[in-house]
Amino acid sequence: MSSNSVSREDNHSYRFSLNLSRALAYIFLVFVTILSLFSFYLLIINATRSNNELQAGFTLLPSGNFANNLVKALTDTSLFSIPRGLLNSFIVAASSALLTTYFSAMTAYGIHVYDFKGKKFIFTFILAIMMIPTQVSAAGFVQMVRGMNLNDTYWPLIIPAIAAPSVFFYMKQYIESSMPLEVIEAARVDGSNEFRTFNAIAIPMLKPAFAVQLIFAFVASWNNFFTPALIIDTSDNWTLPIMMSVLRSKLNSQNGDLGEVYMMILLSIIPVVIVYLFLSKFIVKGVALGAVKG
């Protein structure tokens, strides 16, 4: 009887401490959520306010100048044209993403399916260079690009995407876990040639990995600032990150229309945020998958 009451009391204090830690956990989670979202909230609010309203003071409530700012941001061509930047960034990011995923999958497939001399060496080599940042070869790369007169074009931003060691590694892991060699053998027996087997049979099997890597590659290229800033010279060809740096430099020396500035920032991040909101489940899973395997 007495032991029973002790255990009930134990249970009671256990439940209390569990509820307390659960409450603390939720409070922390809410805090972190606010931390993550607050700056974006301010960005959206400020994009709805006119320059005068922004100068006058701080508020957390939206105002009615969203459309005004949007028209200004889209039509202002004094420094650059934002619609042009959106288009340029899209061209570069979409092409890089397609090349990265397709050729990384092709390389991973080549290493997984075929046996050839030097395969092990090449695989180890690609793994070893995975961590080396592209910046360290940038000096030679920029010099080469300028030597070939390819500066101010998108080729030097798009073509290198064919060789992406980390995407290759991801694809290799995925192929190993999901593609039995029997399927390829069967296709061969049916008379399919090697390229057709890869394009028509292997790629559909790799769809989930393709989707994840397409998104990551697109976002990485969309956000890339370092290399484009060294290669793209004229404002017509600038991508959005370069435009952001030009906008920043301008605010250094003079005040601009802040409502318009906030709107330009919003316009350059909104495409990725929208894609993310639709595909977030997928993306977060993709990160975790890379983590388990990488």
Place this chain on the structure above:
Amino acid sequence: MDKKRKSVSYAKWGYIFIAPFLIVFIVCQLIPLASTVYNSFFENYMNGLDQVGPNFVGFQNYITLFTPKNGNIDILNYAWNTMLMWIMGAIPQLVFSLLLAVIFTSARLNIKGQTFFKTVIYMPNLVMASAFSMLFFTLFSNVGPVNQIIQAMTNTTFNFFLDPMATRSIVAFINFLMWFGNTTILLMAGIMGIDQSLFEAASIDGANSTQVFFKITLPLLMPILLYVAITSLIGGLQMFDVPQIITAGSGNPQRSCMTLIMALNRYIGSGSKNYGMGGAVSVVIFIITGALSMIVFKSMVQGGDKPKKAKKIKGAVK
């Protein structure tokens, strides 16, 4: 015989399939890397509109890089700035991520709405760093909302971008905000990889959650924590977008936010095209990252083998 012929012709396909990757890699990365190193031994830059060099100068670029100018060795200052801003962001990042990963994976807490929270904390990672930095610049500028609040409370303004530690803190905070979600997900994967029976055994033995964390989770998470820390350090060494935008490329106040890659960008940018000095800076960065990468590579090779072995043993027992 038939078999032999087949395997020979398939080997050819292997080379064909990896050819585009290897060719592009060699042309766009390996050759540029070699020419970067080669150039670091030459004097080669634009002086106004005049091309100087290329003239072979031996180690002169490296000597210039490490020779004190007005009592300062700039490159060491830039390395220090980079490390400092990385540490200022990485420490809270690891603490937050560890805490969040433990909360999310705790069976005892059984947190609801995990998908929502994970989606939210990961989002800043995908946002364009340059736009995000531009946003923080406007928020903290003299006419920005932060200063409007300070003004309302104290009747003065505080110029964040004239104070070295304030500017560094903003850079570090942006890096923290962009990366803690990513790190959380990596650490969660690590915690979920720990054998669940260990947690059960500990709770049967009456261990409380603090004990479980310090005696089981943390020690077993060490390899992944090390991996996360080193990859974060390698990422930190490449720090560029955020301080470049925040300081409009100047690295000011007093070049306290100038990072190694910002210095590289200055040398090889279209203004000076100084491929000699740029090459020397690149080689220094390459050596540091190369050493760190070796550690990651080794830990990955080990980490890749161990679980497989463990699985095999388990399978055998079953």
